[in-house]
Amino acid sequence: MNRELAVIGVQMDFGQSRRGINMGPSAIRYAGLLEGLEYLGYQVCDKGDIIPMQKGKSLKNMRNYEQVIDGNFRLFWDVTDSLKSGMFPIILGGDHSIAAGSVSAVSKFYEEEGGIGVIWIDAHGDWNNDETSPTGNMHGMPFSAVCGYGPDIMADFGQVPAYVDVKKCVQIGGRDIDTEERKRMKEAGVTVFPMNAIDKLGMNEVIGRAVEIAGSGTAGIHLSFDIDAVTPEAAPGTGTVVHSGLTAREAFFAMEVLAESRKLLSxxxxxxxxxLDEKNKTAILASELIQSALGKTVY
Ligand SMILES: [Mn+2]
Structure with a gap:
């Protein structure tokens, strides 16, 4: 694994409706992320935060789309620069709409080397587009966008998008996936391990299969981790809590297996x-999960 890390914060809160999430990068840094990663032996380059434009246009089906696109456009180029410099990008949100920019950049960068697989750990599908979204909140659309299923403006930054192959995409931890969204995910052929699959198979089997699907025949894996995948008792500080999620240990174990696989790219x-947090515990969890994905072990 690359020993140089680029940490990029995105103070994005325009992809959903709860303010305050723009402070996420700061809270995760405050929870000791940079120090923890340095302790693991990495060289950490903190590239600071992207602050999206604060005013812009909105559509009923794509709320605040100008601000969302502005942040994603800048993130796309920051992630691209980090990859070109040989660094492993860690992107701190902000709401999940920013994965449109990060995944698009990583996918484009590795286009000639077999493309990438994506593991998306989340309570939600994030597979709506502007036609199916019940809310118009763009944090529910990035997974669909980076695979070429729209909205196009989320993944096309003038670079000729390298869409991620859905056959190399895995959703883990889903338990609140909209009806239309389910249909679209099934039709597209995303592999989904919802909560009851984890109950049945266990995280060991699920994350093992996910690494196999996303990591075989690709340059490697991008992990997109939405902290709402973790059950609210352990991760209360997030805007769209859904009960009965991953335990903290299930989440940590998934990170440990990903680290062992040595296939993570970003x-x-x-x-x-x-x-919405309690004494920063959700940010501490996020900081620790990142460290586990980068090789921190319990023994
Ligand atoms: Mn999400």
Whole structure:
């Protein structure tokens, strides 16, 4: 694994409706992320935060789309620069709409080397587009966008998009996936391990299969981790809590297996909202999960 890391914060809160999530990157840094990664032996380059434009246009089906696109456009180029410099990008959100920019950049960068697989750990599908979204909140659309299923404006930054092959995409931890969204995911052929698959198979089997699907025949894996995948008792500081999620240990174990696989190319950690948190515990969890994905072990 690359020993140089680029940490990029995105103070994005326009992809959903709860303010405060723009402070997520700060809360995760405050929870000791940079120090923890340095302790693991990495060289850490903190590239600071992207602050999206604060005013812009909105559509009923794509709320605040100008601000969302502005942040994603800048993130796309920051992630691209980090990859070109040989660094492993860690993107801190902000809401999940920013995965449109990060995944698009990683996918484009590795286009000639077999493309990438994506593991999306989340309570939600994030597979709506502007026609199916019940809310118009763009944090529910990035997974669909980066695979070429729209909205196009989320993944096309003038670079000729390298869409991720859905056959190399895995959703883990889903338990609140909209009806239309389910249909679209099934038709597209995304592999989904919802909560009851984890109950049945166990995280060991699920994450093992996910690494196999996303990591075989690709240059490697991008991990997009939405902290709302974890059950609210362990991760209360997020805008769209859904009961009965992953335990903290299930989440940590998934990170440990990903680290062992040595296939990770890049990762997002998103949807930490310190305003809704309890003594920063969700940000601490996010910081620790990132460290586990980068090789921190319990023994
Ligand atoms: Mn999400």
């Amino acid at each position: 990762m997002d950690m998103v949807e930490v909202n310190p305003i």
